[in-house]
Amino acid sequence: MTVTLADVAARAQVSPATVSRVLNGNYPVAAATRERVLRAVDELDYVLNGPASSLAAATSDLVGILVNDIADPFFGIMASAVQSEITGPGGRAGGERMAVVCNTGGSPERELTYLTLLQRQRAAAVVVTGGAIENAPHAAAIGGKLRRLGEAGSRVVLCGRPPADDAPDAVALTFDNRGGGRRLTDHLIGLGHRRIGYIAGPTERTTTRHRLEGHQEALAAAGVADDPRLTLHGPYDRRSGYDATLELLRRAPELTAVVAANDTVALGACAALRDRGLSIPDDVSVAGFDDLPFSIDAVPALTTVRLPLYEAGARAGRIAMGREEEPPGGIATVHGELMVRGSTGVPRPY
Amino acid sequence: MTVTLADVAARAQVSPATVSRVLNGNYPVAAATRERVLRAVDELDYVLNGPASSLAAATSDLVGILVNDIADPFFGIMASAVQSEITGPGGRAGGERMAVVCNTGGSPERELTYLTLLQRQRAAAVVVTGGAIENAPHAAAIGGKLRRLGEAGSRVVLCGRPPADDAPDAVALTFDNRGGGRRLTDHLIGLGHRRIGYIAGPTERTTTRHRLEGHQEALAAAGVADDPRLTLHGPYDRRSGYDATLELLRRAPELTAVVAANDTVALGACAALRDRGLSIPDDVSVAGFDDLPFSIDAVPALTTVRLPLYEAGARAGRIAMGREEEPPGGIATVHGELMVRGSTGVPRPY
DNA sequence: GCCTGCACAGCAAGCGCTTTCTATTGAGGA
DNA sequence: TCCTCAATAGAAAGCGCTTGCTGTGCAGGC
Numbered sequence: 001m002t003v004t005l006a007d008v009a010a011r012a013q014v015s016p017a018t019v020s021r022v023l024n025g026n027y028p029v030a031a032a033t034r035e036r037v038l039r040a041v042d043e044l045d046y047v048l049n050g051p052a053s054s055l056a057a058a059t060s061d062l063v064g065i066l067v068n069d070i071a072d073p074f075f076g077i078m079a080s081a082v083q084s085e086i087t088g089p090g091g092r093a094g095g096e097r098m099a100v101v102c103n104t105g106g107s108p109e110r111e112l113t114y115l116t117l118l119q120r121q122r123a124a125a126v127v128v129t130g131g132a133i134e135n136a137p138h139a140a141a142i143g144g145k146l147r148r149l150g151e152a153g154s155r156v157v158l159c160g161r162p163p164a165d166d167a168p169d170a171v172a173l174t175f176d177n178r179g180g181g182r183r184l185t186d187h188l189i190g191l192g193h194r195r196i197g198y199i200a201g202p203t204e205r206t207t208t209r210h211r212l213e214g215h216q217e218a219l220a221a222a223g224v225a226d227d228p229r230l231t232l233h234g235p236y237d238r239r240s241g242y243d244a245t246l247e248l249l250r251r252a253p254e255l256t257a258v259v260a261a262n263d264t265v266a267l268g269a270c271a272a273l274r275d276r277g278l279s280i281p282d283d284v285s286v287a288g289f290d291d292l293p294f295s296i297d298a299v300p301a302l303t304t305v306r307l308p309l310y311e312a313g314a315r316a317g318r319i320a321m322g323r324e325e326e327p328p329g330g331i332a333t334v335h336g337e338l339m340v341r342g343s344t345g346v347p348r349p350y
Numbered sequence: 351m352t353v354t355l356a357d358v359a360a361r362a363q364v365s366p367a368t369v370s371r372v373l374n375g376n377y378p379v380a381a382a383t384r385e386r387v388l389r390a391v392d393e394l395d396y397v398l399n400g401p402a403s404s405l406a407a408a409t410s411d412l413v414g415i416l417v418n419d420i421a422d423p424f425f426g427i428m429a430s431a432v433q434s435e436i437t438g439p440g441g442r443a444g445g446e447r448m449a450v451v452c453n454t455g456g457s458p459e460r461e462l463t464y465l466t467l468l469q470r471q472r473a474a475a476v477v478v479t480g481g482a483i484e485n486a487p488h489a490a491a492i493g494g495k496l497r498r499l500g501e502a503g504s505r506v507v508l509c510g511r512p513p514a515d516d517a518p519d520a521v522a523l524t525f526d527n528r529g530g531g532r533r534l535t536d537h538l539i540g541l542g543h544r545r546i547g548y549i550a551g552p553t554e555r556t557t558t559r560h561r562l563e564g565h566q567e568a569l570a571a572a573g574v575a576d577d578p579r580l581t582l583h584g585p586y587d588r589r590s591g592y593d594a595t596l597e598l599l600r601r602a603p604e605l606t607a608v609v610a611a612n613d614t615v616a617l618g619a620c621a622a623l624r625d626r627g628l629s630i631p632d633d634v635s636v637a638g639f640d641d642l643p644f645s646i647d648a649v650p651a652l653t654t655v656r657l658p659l660y661e662a663g664a665r666a667g668r669i670a671m672g673r674e675e676e677p678p679g680g681i682a683t684v685h686g687e688l689m690v691r692g693s694t695g696v697p698r699p700y
Numbered sequence: 701g702c703c704t705g706c707a708c709a710g711c712a713a714g715c716g717c718t719t720t721c722t723a724t725t726g727a728g729g730a
Numbered sequence: 731t732c733c734t735c736a737a738t739a740g741a742a743a744g745c746g747c748t749t750g751c752t753g754t755g756c757a758g759g760c
Contacts, residue, residue, distance in 0.1 A: 002502060004716060015740045020718060027719090030738065045498070050470040051410065052716035054401035056743050062450075070451065071430040076421035083420070083453050098467050100412075101420065101451035103433050117448050120400040148395070152352060238643065265648045274649075293588065297617045299624075299649035354746060370748055377749085380708065402746035405715050427704045 002293045003046045011330050012040035023048060054122060059153075063320060064118040067132040068106040072236075073292050074262070074309065078129050078159060081313025086125070097124065097321075106130070106202075108138040115145045118154070125155040125320035129313070131207030132161045143167045159316035160307075162206050163331055171319050171330045173312050175291075177207055180305035180336035181214025182221075184259060187303070187338060189222045191346050193257040193285065196224075199241055199269060200230045201261040204250035207265055208233070211261060211289060225251075236261060241268025249276060256284060256347035263288035263295045263304055270298060270343070281345035291339055300342025307336045353396045362390035373398060378603060402473060409503075411447045413670060414468040418456040418480040422586075423642050424612070424659065428479050428509060431663025436475070436671055447474065447671075456480070456552075458488040465495045468504070475505040475670035479663070481557030482511045493517045509666035510657075512556050513681055521669050521680045523662050527557055527639075529654035530686035531564025532571075534637050537653070537688060539572045541696050543607040543635065543685060546574075547598035548581045549591055549619060551611040558583070558611060561639060565609060577602075591618025599626060606634060606697035613638035613645045613654055620648060620693070631695035641689055650692030657686045 009016040014033060021027040027238045029037075040046075040249055054060040063086045066287050067075035083099040100123070102114040111128075118126050132139060143166025150156050156170040163172040175233040188196055198215050201208035212231065229251050234240030241260050245268065248255060258273075260266035266288030270280060278284050282299055288295060291306035318324035359366040364383060371377040372387040379387075390396075404410040413436045417425035433449040450473070450547055452464040461478075468476050476499055477621050482489060493516025500506050506520040513522040551558035555685050562581065569576045584590030591610050595618070598605060608623075610616035616638030620630055628634050630650055638645060641656035662684045668674035 004715080005718095016717075016718075017740060017742095018738085021739090024718080028737065033739080047466060047469050049405070049472070049716050050467075051401040051404035051472065052745090053718075055399070055405050055715075055747085056718040058718090058745070060401060069430070070420070070433070071423055071426035073421055073423060074428070076423070079451075080419070080421040080453055096463055096467055098450060098464075098471070099452065100448060102449065103427070103430055113446060114448075116397060117400075117446055119397050121448070122399070122401060150630045238647070267644065271647055294617065294644040294647075297588070297621055297644075297648065355748095356746080366747075367712095367749075368708090371709090374748080378708065383709080399746050402715090403748075405717085405745090406747040406749085408715070408748090562716060 003044045003172045004049070005046075008037065008044055010048050012037045013046060017233075050255070058122070060124055062118070062121050063097050064114070064121075064123045064126040064270070065099055065100050065101045066104055066114055066126070066128045066130070067101060068104055070101060072102045072264070073294075074290055075129055077292075077309040078178075078316075080314035081310045082127050082159070082317035082320070085314050085317030085323070104130075106205075108133045108135070108142060112141055112145060115142070119145070119149050119152060122152065123154045125157065127157045127159055127313075127316050127320055128161060129316075130157045130161060130227040131205045132164070134204045134206055134209065139164070140166055147172050150291060155320050155322065157316045157320045159312055160207075161333075162311075169315075169330065171326050173208075173296045173316055173319075173327075173332050173334055175307055176333050176335045177210035178214040178217070180289065180307070181211040181259075182218045183214075183338045184289065184303075184305055185215045185218035186222075187340060188257045188259065188285060188287065188344060189218060189224060191285070191344060193347050194224055195227075195252060195255040195257070196230065197245070197252065197255050197258040199244040199260045199265050200231060200233045201236050201259065201265075203233050209262060215259060230255065230267045231289070234265070236264060238264050238268035238271070241265035241270075242272045243268075245269040245272035246276070249278075257287070257344070258284060259287045261289060261346060263290045263292045263302060266302055266304070266343075267294075267298060270302075280343050283348055285347070287344055289336075296341070298343065303341045303344040304339050305336040306339050308334060353394045353401070355396075357391045358394055358396050360436045361394060362387045386577045408472070410472045410474055412450050412473045412543060413447050413451060414464070414470070414471075414473045414476040416452050416454055416461060416464055416476070416478045416480070418454055420451060420453045422614070423644075424640055425479055427642075427659040428663035428666075431660045432477050432509070432584065432667035432670070435664050435667030435673070438634055442678050454480075456555075458483045458485070458492060460489055462495060465492070465499060469491070469495070469499050469502060472502065473499075475507065477507045477509055477663075477666050477670055478511060479509045479660070479666075480511060481555045482514070484554045484556055484559065490516055496520050505670050505672065507666045507670045509662055510557075510659075510684075511625070516641045519680065521666075521676050523669075523677075523682050523684055525557075525657055525662070526683050526685045527560035528561075528564040528567070530639065530657070530688070531561040531609075532568045533564075533686075533688045534639065534655055535565045535568035536572075536664070537690060538607045538609065538635060538637065538694060539574060541635070541694060543697050544574055545577075545605040545607070546580065547595070547605050547608040549594040549598070549600065549610045549615050550581060550583045550606065551586050551615075553583050561611060570642060580605065584615070586614060588614050588618035588621070591615035591620075592622045593618075595619040595622035599628075607694070608634060609637045611639060612640045613652060615651055616654070616693075617644075617648060620652075630693050633698055635694040637694055639686075646691070648693065653691045653694040654689050655686040656689050658684060
């Protein structure tokens, strides 16, 4: 029914071992023989059986990429970067690795499930993106899983998430969310803003906490009181930005700036301000985070912190493939760059 | 070193066969025995060896999703929808399927490579998104590959692409790009526009051609001459929209509307118009296609054709899993909905 | 009391490949 | 001329799992 190695061997008049060696190219085979084998492969339209190959060789060419939301360009960009780096000459037949992008929806359970699935597939490497959940049992469970993945031979790289305590040998490329958050609020304070609303991401996530802490550090450093009524939490989506902005306006009509947890949330904030008839930045300044591609097309263009998502993803991919040295200590911090654009300006006189 | 089925069997004092049956749950096992086995699995932290399992059972729980660009929400949304539908009770241990999102970059070669890789992995199903290349040899190669995938037992579903001639049993959910394109231009003509620039996608792609043909049909139906100088081709990105708009303005300063191949291109067009000091829609109307999430946040909000990407992807996923009946003839057309928003208006008097 | 049948559990034969070890050849050196 | 060695090819032993078939024990029917 389906063509196997043995069929190819028979047609090429060689042993299965020889066919395998031609396909894997890691053992001397006479040119004439190779030729004959390749012809047979072609004629029979032979396709290697991946599972059998992985079983026998005890390796696989799958690389897992865990993302919170594949429909969000924040993750899409990193995933695409990782993927662009993992295909390579290295390894096995065809030389092609396969990226498996897994959508966890931000749920630790699904994260765990996918890690198990990847372990089951004996993935060559696993890149985990997105912030971590701040919840001891979950963190421990995931850390343990990552450690076991590493022990089983998969390279584990965290991209945009802090190092996991329970997986000491996992490389971590963490984003400087705190520093970025701080610079952003510094910028607003520098413009003269004092009443600044903050729309944070979901609680219990490292990304959310770090960005918020950066904001608070900036306030504290400038001696601006941090009014807890001006900080709201919500998911990383447009809706959250919209609703939270309306609520902030209700709570503090005098506010002159809104900082959002990310660009998508910021877009929602802009929409709410527009719907309220407020002008950006004359009435209220708005700032985001990430600098996703669409942020420059907002009107006015969004002031934000650019995270080098593609570069970080690419680096994670290379490290996962062993094509780039691990950073010292297995940890590297990736910094963001403040992009000042039209959505922030001096506050209106009050 | 690594724990195997046999280790679990030994610890639970049963045969490997029994462990396998407990894990797969497709054969009667006494409750007490099952209990004992599960405990052993837990205690040993056993994880099934996927390749071995797939080899022995001649099936796998991988589902491939081919996309042109994973960083583009157009594909991200569909991929996420497919993925949300493929996890299910069906099948093998864990009941979890794994989505493999493959980034082809729109290149037919990579498309072919990934299809081979999926065939090699004996994927349970393959969902191919994105328009097809219009090039006979490539189309035939890909069609043949899809047919062979189908013959090898993978369910093949095309999502957002016309049926492949060479893969008769592949289900196709095609987008009504032509109809959408026509309605969009109809709308502009109805507003009074006669000089309409068109920024098309890359040549040799079905999506590009169909959308453009819809535009041309609308022009013809209204008796408006189709000036070929007003149609430009380029990639589906912002840059292309920006550059093409400047070029259109150069060629025909009198034009009053620009239709873009998709929303991303439209955003680039808006940026170019703004940079030229032209007002949207008072000086020039702009329309996009797809209705991606950010389109509503453009200022003014983008008139576009909404494609139900999530719904289509979800349906493709269900069909791929055999959880929804195939459409009659294996082909279904998915229609778009015209979303009239602020970026289009009556043309300025000239 | 003996036989049939059911509910489980185990045996063992692969699934299709990789890889170690061994055999075969021919070339070159002594 | 014989021997050694390098270069290739083959034989065969698994890799860890699934599953058809073969027990085995016990309940019920005669």
